[in-house]
Amino acid sequence: MKHRYLSGVATLRLTSEKCTGCGRCMEVCPHGVFAMHEHRAHITALDSCMECGACAQNCAFGALSVKSGVGCAVAMINGLMTKGDPDQGSCDCGGDSGSCC
C-alpha cells in the first residue's frame, strides 16, 4: 500500500524559467515528485514531497526552493518544550529518545 502524508503543506517551489532540464532533481528526489516535460522539470506530485531539500541543494540554477528540514516530531516537541519554537529543536539521535530522523 502507498504511504500518503498530509496534503497541501509542502513548501517546495519551482521557478520554471530558471530550469535548464538537467534532470538532477529527478535523480536526487526520493519520492518521485518531479517529471520531465519538454526539457523542463515539473512538480507532478507535490504532496509526496517530504521537504528533505535534496533537489534545492542540487539545483545548480537556483530553480528550486524548499523550507527543508527533518519531519520528526521528537525534534519539534523538543524545540517547543525547551525554546518555545518547534523549528529550534533537534532530534535526539544520541540522546535518550528512541526515534531517529
Add this chain to the structure above:
Amino acid sequence: MAINHSSGSKGKDVKDFRECGPGTHSFRLSPTLTFADRLGGIMCRTSNKFRMNYKITPGLYTLGNPGKSSPVLVSCNYRLSLNMLRSVLGDRDIWILVIDTKGINVWCAAGKGTFCSSEIARQLSACDLNSKVTHRTLILPQLSASGVSASKLQKMTGFTVKFGPVRATDIPTYLDNNNTATPAMRRVRFFLRDRATLIPMELIPAFRKVGLFLLIAAILFGATRSGIIYIKAIAGVAPFAVAGVTAVFTGSLLAPLLLPMIPGRAFSLKGFITGSIGAISIILLLPDYSSNPLFATFCIVAVPAFSSYLAFLFTGSSTYTSPSGVKAELKIVWPLYLVSAGISMVLLVMIVIRFWRPS
C-alpha cells in the same frame, strides 16, 4: 571484524586503524559478515547507546583488489551502513571512501550537515585518492543529496559526482548498468519489514514513560506514613498498567506496523484510532476494572491520547513525513495532549482518593 590492512599481515584488529594520510595505506574490507557483525546489527536496532557508538574509523577502504579504474563509493562511518555495503557488493573490486559523520547514517548525517561536500573533499585529499585512481568519478548514496551539492563538490575536488541508488542492495545492478539507476531504485520505500525493524526502538522509550507514570501511581496508591503498602500499591496500579501497556501496544506497535492500512494521513490520527480500539477493548474485556466509571473515563481519555502521541513520534522514523506536515500536526494535537494529560492526572487522583476512602 573481518577487516585487514591491505598490505599488512592478516588479522589486524580494527583498533589498529589510523587515519590514512598521503601515501598511507587503505584498509581491506571483507564482503562476509561475521557473527559479531550480525549481532551488532541486532544491537543497533535495540540499544540507542550501542547504535550511537557503532562507528568505523574514516578513511579509504578496499573491497577485493581495486585498481586505478575501479569505482569509488562514498559512505558514512556508521558501521551498520558499511557492513550492509560490503555484504551486498560481494567479490567486486571497489574503493570505499568512508567520511566522518560521527557514526550517523547517511540520510540523518546529510540532514544534520555532517555528510557534506567539505568533509568529502577533506577525506579525499587526506587519503590521496587522486593518486589511487585515474578516473575522476565519485558515487555518492542518493540519500546524501540533501547534504551534498554535487556541483559544489565537483568544483572543490575535480571529481564528477554521481548519485547511486537509495538502497545498497541495488548498487551491483547500478554499477552493471553503467552507473544508471532505474526510477524504482531512486524511490525510498517503507515496507512492513522496514517498519518492523524500527519497532523495538519505539517500544523501549514508550515503556520507560509508562514505567515512570506507574511508579508515581504506585506511590499514590501505596504510600502511608509508615511506608509503602505493596499489596495496596499493586492492586491500585494494576488497571493503570493494563491501560499503559495497551496504549504502547496500539501506538508504538500497531500504528507503525499497520501504518498505510490505518485510515487518516496524520500519524497522530492513526495512533488515536488504534488507541481508541485499545480503550474500547479494555472496557469490554475487563469489566472488573471498567465497572469503576472513573477508570473507564480514564481509559477513554488517556489511552487514545497517549497512543496518538506515541504514533506521532514515529514520524521521526518514517521515510516520508515533511517538517511542514509534522508542524501542522503538532499545532493541532499538542494542546489536546496537554488537556488529556491534565484530565488523566485529575482522574488518577480521584481514583486514588476513592481507593483510600474507608468503605
